[in-house]
Amino acid sequence: MTDSGIRPRPGGRSARVRRAVLDATLDLFHAFGMNGLTVADVSARAGVHETTIYRRWGTRENLMIDALLEEAEELLPVPDTGSVRDDLIAYLTSLVAYLSTPHGNDFDRALAAAGDDPAASQARKQYWNTRYARSGQIITRAIDRGELPDTTNPRHAVDMLVAPLHFKVVLTREPLDPGLPARLVDTILHGLIAPLPRNDHQDAGPL
Structure with missing residues (x-):
């Protein structure tokens, strides 16, 4: 009372x-x-x-996007641990857990199978733009902390991290390995080719 x-x-x-x-x-x-x-x-x-x-x-599309974004906010929180690696692994781990559920599978495949009429295309674009804006904060904060160069494109970085997960769910129908998030993050952060080890003669020129 x-x-x-x-x-x-x-x-x-x-x-x-x-x-x-x-x-x-x-x-x-x-x-x-x-x-x-x-x-x-x-x-x-x-x-x-x-x-x-x-x-x-x-509209029906506005209703659907509101519902899907609210579900994403609940199930796919954007972490802020102070470490870009930890943040990205935590985020991808949540995404793997979600996409491994029947609802997560249905979500990915439903968006992929949706038509290309203007209303559906706009709804799809609105959903992904909003999600990119949220998850891209991980990259933006890392740039501000000096963990990543200021030339890093947040959306491009997120694309490279989440695309393999959606590819497996929608196209290859492979199960998502719980260890995949860490492997993807380390590949993106460090690249496929490790820098060559330096030695005392590396910059000495021809003998």
Whole structure:
């Protein structure tokens, strides 16, 4: 009770409606993919009128992206340990764990199989741009700490790290090895070719 004697409603009706709609959206997305998700089905499952959904989200694509981004924020947090290697390994480990679940598999394959109509393309672009902006913070912080050169492109670095995981899930259907995150991170940070060891005569020129 508050001092006025009125019991506050945690979140209120608006929060409960949003939660019900987003949960229904995720359930349907994971069951039927992007192309099979309709606002009418979300409305029926959530027990919320369609006009309420359209008034709040505007389009089916906006609703779907809001739901997927919220799920990603919960399941794929962006760590800040103070070490770029530790941050990247922790992030990729979370991604491996997610993509190894039925929902994670469904998510990757549904986005890959979605059509190329303007609405679907824009939804896909919006989702990935937002996720890149979040995960790219790991690279940006590493640049600020001097761990990486200031010429490093955060999105390019994230691309090279996460692409092998999505490739295995969508194309080769291989299981994701728990040790893969550390191997990918070390490959990207150190490169495929290790620098040659120096010796006393390396810069001496011809004898």
